[in-house]
Amino acid sequence: MKNILSTFLLSIFICSGLFAQELKSPNGNLTMTFTLLNDGAPTYQLNYKNKQIVKSSKLGLELKNDKKSLLNDFTIADTKTTSFDESWSPVWGEVKTIRNHYNELAITLNQKESNRQIIIRFRLFNDGLGFRYEFPTQKNLTYFVIKEEKTQFAMAGDHTAYWLAGDYDTQEYDYTTSKLSEIRALNAKAVTANLSQKPFSQTGVQTSLMMKSADGIYINLHEAALINYPAMHLNLDDQNMIFQSWLTPDMKGDKGYMQAPSTTPWRTVMVSDDAREILASKMIYNLNEPNKIKETSWIKPTKYVGVWWEMITGKSSWAYTDDYPSVELGKTDFTKAKPNGKHGANTANVKKYIDFAAQHGFDAVLVEGWNIGWEDWYGNSKDYVFDFVTPYPDFNVTEIRDYAKGKGVKMMMHHETSSSVRNYERHLDTAYKFMKANGYDAVKSGYVGDILPRGENHYSQWIINHYQYALEQAAKYKIMVNAHEAVRPTGIARTYPNLLGNESARGTEYQAFGGSKPNHVTILPFTRLQGGPMDYTPGIFEMDISKINPSNNSHVNSTLANQLALYLTMYSPLQMAADLPENYNRFPDAFQFIKDVAVDWDDSKYIEAEPGQYVTVARKAKNTGQWFLGSVNGETVRISTIKLDFLEAGKKYTATIYADAKDAHYKTNPQAYTIRKVVVTNKSKLAQFCAVGGGYAISFVENK
Structure with missing residues (x-):
């Protein structure tokens, strides 16, 4: 220096x-x-x-x-x-x-x-x-x-x-x-x-x-x-x-x-x-300050599944009951309420996700809607909306904690604040202590709705200071943070690397709210990702949302191969396999890529890039040295022509290529994909078809 x-x-x-x-x-x-x-x-x-x-x-x-x-x-x-x-x-x-x-x-x-x-x-x-x-x-x-x-x-x-x-x-x-x-x-x-x-x-x-x-x-x-x-x-x-x-x-x-x-x-x-x-x-x-967290062994890149997509699509609900038009914490007795039969965060359902995570090698399971208060959680200018420690009657914290631990799976906490910032700060230390007592090392926080105090904005100085306070307090408890609806990141994860990800942009959930443009993911790496990783929640295999919830006619504007490529192009040390387990079970050969792909890297090579049109990147996994490649395409059919010169000279690799079929299209035929294996070296070239809203993903395994 x-x-x-x-x-x-x-x-x-x-x-x-x-x-x-x-x-x-x-x-x-x-x-x-x-x-x-x-x-x-x-x-x-x-x-x-x-x-x-x-x-x-x-x-x-x-x-x-x-x-x-x-x-x-x-x-x-x-x-x-x-x-x-x-x-x-x-x-x-x-x-x-x-x-x-x-x-x-x-x-x-x-x-x-x-x-x-x-x-x-x-x-x-x-x-x-x-x-x-x-x-x-x-x-x-x-x-x-x-x-x-x-x-x-x-x-x-x-x-x-x-x-x-x-x-x-x-x-x-x-x-x-x-x-x-x-x-x-x-x-x-x-x-x-x-x-x-x-x-x-x-x-x-x-x-x-x-x-x-x-x-x-x-x-x-x-x-x-x-x-x-x-x-x-x-x-x-x-x-x-x-x-x-x-x-x-x-x-x-x-x-x-x-x-x-x-x-x-x-x-x-x-x-x-x-x-x-x-x-x-x-x-x-x-341009950010160096890392201020001295001991960082507890900060671990994570691949997770969760009780989330079934709620976003409307198959299940965050709320436990339909009996109460409003609830008041400390006074509403949920043990006397009639369950609505749709509550996703119940012990039996969560155990299924834990079993799925353990079977396929995922690190963690996220559960949303586990804590009381979801019956009237936003839009009412309500200050005391959640306490972040009291579960619904059908969610047994201790049983789930012990079950997950026995399976070698971590649980990921969810804190939706409903943008009642004062209330979150009021409960923050108690909530973090509750997490640590029950084996949770990471939290997904949310700030949906208008900010309380009334009149404040999500990106004003006072609220920026709140996000920072929550992050720094989390570091004291050795908790990793994934903040949704917070301000877009500006590189602060260098200083506080427990900020493992943010949302702060239009993520996959909008694919269940009417869809996003098919070239959306070819722009995000040039914009939102410049300041830090995004919890984009990729990996959707069933694009027709009505097949999950008949009353929801939304469509995921992406091919299946495009969804696989997102694990490379939408860089994040926090990656979710967001779809329902049953949809992954329908496509086990494609799901294999999600299971294999790393989340932390020693090297990255951007091979092709044009905002709004395409992004192709190859990454070398940390510790294993294995290479993976992902390419996402926009609104025009193209042939991606690349060199594999990032591979180590003098070695042969088996490349498993997950790609759009010739008749694939994000709207009309999104699940049309092919998988083929070829032997390659660093002198090899590849010409690969990319559908509209499509792409391809490759895993490279060195031939011994």
Whole structure:
């Protein structure tokens, strides 16, 4: 590792009274120019291989109830440049080792009239730019309220964008692909119904935002290390193609409460002329602090099954009884209630899932709906909705605990908060102690519905702090966290690797709510997955939901082979085999791939990639060294032509290929697949048919 002053990184020049400095990436392909305008306003611009990526864009923050905002009237007090190069090993991940290599420029700015000081810190990597605002300890800037962050990202053209409508409460929308100039006209169709939502602008979009320029440059805007600050959205000036940061407000409309010394999250711009490099980038992780959990042996990548899909599809229910239109914890007597006959979280049913997990080598079983309160759990602005420790009469915690332990299977806890954040914090320590006493090492938490306290948003500063508090408390109890409906991740799993996954996007459950676009999974790796893994819950084999629940006519818009490929393309150390056991029993040969595929990796090679069209990745399993490959396809039939040069030279492998049949189609023939075995080497090439909404998956076994 080195951390030295690097005079060659930087050039300083004065032009027409402007102060400007340049910073180059380690490989020289990216150049960031910082400029202080005549009125003392800070700006930056970014070029890639001499092509303009971000045009001159303003920086600064507007303060509330303050005579002078942090927007202009600055002078340069100091500049420092450094070069940094290290390698670190994640607790789990796509690769065994991550290189963190950047050149840095820190600009200290003094504001003359207010006698205030801020630092703008830029880090330029080979794959992009990160920058943030820092507020040192000082007399004239201690406590302050941010009215709005005024960071700009001025685009150099009317790019093609893969976007979600800006919303303070949900990211569970389908992606829209359009030109930037078309966002306003398409916004109304992009906003679909959700249990909690609050769009804020006709041109507002969410990060991680993926774009492609007309000349083939891939650009991604996001943020890293979102700590004690509201989540950032982007609002587009579609006349000038300028995005401006748009922070999530609290119930009063304020954006951020700050106390110096402090920093904002990093604003990130990833750039490449190769889409595969965007997928392989670890810049977001590198902008986060190193691991703060000293002993990590309890953090284990997990493959699980669960009592979940049968509820999502409507075959069974979370609620135990239909007798009570409302319940009150501590007063409603469930022992006197008539069971509705549909409650999925009953002891006998859960044992079947434990048996299935044990038989097929799965690590854990998730059970939803085990605890009392589901009869009126959301939509009523109800504070005391769950206590997270009291089971329904038909769920025997002790019996299930002992049964699972005897089978060598872990149980995974479910905490749905109904977005009553205060109630969850009230019960959190008791709930975590209950988990540990009963052998639960992982929790799936949920935040469905409007936030309580009333008026708060899912992505405001106060709620961001709640998610972080729950995560850090979980680490104290050695509990892994999988948070659903929480804010999209920003690389914090580097610092707290017990954050094993999030949802924070439109997952598989929407396939039972009417379906998702067949190319949805070809966009998510470029967007949602940039900040951390997603609990997407793949592995659905029965696409016609009416065969599970006759009253539900939804359809899973994917082929079976596509579902197998998701275990590679939707990277996560937490992977669910989400379908019902009986559907896996119908297709045992295809199910074998789910049983075989790893969840933790030593290496990953992105072989093909184009947002919205296809993603192909090969991964080398940790400890075993076995390779697996997955490829997902979008809305156009294609032939995937790849080289197998990632395999070790001089060795032969048996490749088992699970692929779309020639007549496969996500809508009309999704279960048409083929399985074939071929002997290959690292010199082999493969040409594989991919159906609409299809794909293929391969396991490679070395021939001894």
